[in-house]
Amino acid sequence: MLSIRRRELLQTMAVSVAAPGLARAAALTPRTVETIVVIGAGVAGLAVANRLKETGRLVIVLEGRGEPGGRVRTARAPFDDGLYGELGAARVFDTHFYVQHWVSALGLNLVPFSPNAGAALFAVGGRRLRADDPGAGAALFPDLRRDERGLTPAALTNKYLEGLPADLGEPLADAATYARWAPFDRVTWPDFLRQRGASESAVKLLTMGADSRAISALYILRQIMMHRDGRQYLKIEGGMDRLPRALAQPLGNDIRYGCTVTRIDANLNSVRVTFRKDGKDEIVAGDRGVVTLPFSTLRNVAMNPPLSPLAREMVTTLPYRPVTRFLLQTDRRFWQTQQLSGAARTDAPAELWDASAGQLSVRGLLSVTAGGTPDVQARLAALSGEARVRFGASIAAAAFPDLQGRFQKGITQNWAEDPWARGGFAVFYPGQLSRWGAALGRAEGRIHFAGEHVSPWPGWMEGALWSADRAFNEILG
């Protein structure tokens, strides 16, 4: 059953998003037409621009790249047989309401993310075990305590989450709620597990696949609890970039590509945005601005007047996970003959999946997501081009040794090096959510904020789309 908070959230959505006809009926008269400058053509910026345009407002979307989508990016080249894979957002939960709304409104389809058949793998210290083997945890981590052995990772997580406040899974939270949750925000996720009684081996098992050593337990708990009703991962048929492309289509020339925003001036009545295009500075003016840039790039944009001290602190210090994605084409989906799904978690740490699932080709495409640890970043920094791809293949080979003979070609996207992202997605260190949570993305005068990082779903398109709706409602008043 939906909780009251969740129901309220969906009702707001139903009024503001699912009824474009109503919005059009309330269109402004020409004399009062507002111009809104939207900065960034990722899914947050595109969604808010669509909503605003539907009300009759003028929108100008400024985007640094030459195409829409930001961190939603599908790679089709250099792969054969029409294969494609995701360099950024790859999957959504079946509970991601905002994504599902936009996908169906734009005539796109969601399909299962992974194949139904085959087991996932764990690869630790040179050993590989099937995740569906009940003894896998104990075999890989012989020091697991007796009461931890034989439990699947999900059951082990539940063991250490028992009795936590259920409202940790509510998307919306005010300052009082963050104050109540503060104890979870004083420790890192591994330390929280230790406090709850997990053995060192259980901590290792539960933190496989991604480095969480510096990450706040509150951030991870929110991610787990907000997705606890999720039953299935889904993906957009034909590639995730079909969503931003479909969102960009109605905006046409309202989107100006190749425009790097460098400065935002605002006063009581208007905003002026300075951007660099083809080596020259240009300015556009509007009544309001919606800033959707990741804080990792917004920190390089001059703001006049300066943001409030708390907002400035967030913009300058919000951490971003330095993620790298490798896509590796193979001549066959060799894992299928071993009754494996192509998914794996390794102690690199890395997460793998079969990006070719559901696509027509005998060839396969393995997706490898790594990074977040200084050693992986240092290795990547020392490599370029083909050597990077081979490094990705060596990470994958820990789970799939047969890859060595089957690998054909691949590509790499290191998000920390991407000048328009400077990191993968926002994460939170201890103390940051308690201090910032209730204020994240609060409007500053005529400047509104949107983007995954100012939402209850950091790191998800769901959050970016939710934040677009919030900015839209703020502007509508």
Ligand SMILES: Cc1cc2nc3c(=O)[nH]c(=O)nc-3n(C[C@H](O)[C@H](O)[C@H](O)COP(=O)(O)OP(=O)(O)OC[C@H]3O[C@@H](n4cnc5c(N)ncnc54)[C@H](O)[C@@H]3O)c2cc1C
């Ligand atoms: C490796 C990786 C894996 C992910 N996996 C998933 C997943 O499986 N599922 C999921 O739902 N989400 C996932 N995400 C997160 C998802 O991609 C983001 O939450 C979402 O795309 C963010 O959208 P946005 O509009 O907030 O930001 P962005 O997409 O970053 O949009 C901001 C835009 O601003 C532009 N920009 C930046 N600086 C400037 C400037 N100075 N001037 C002008 N333009 C500028 C950028 O080019 C960009 O287009 C993943 C992200 C990464 C990196």
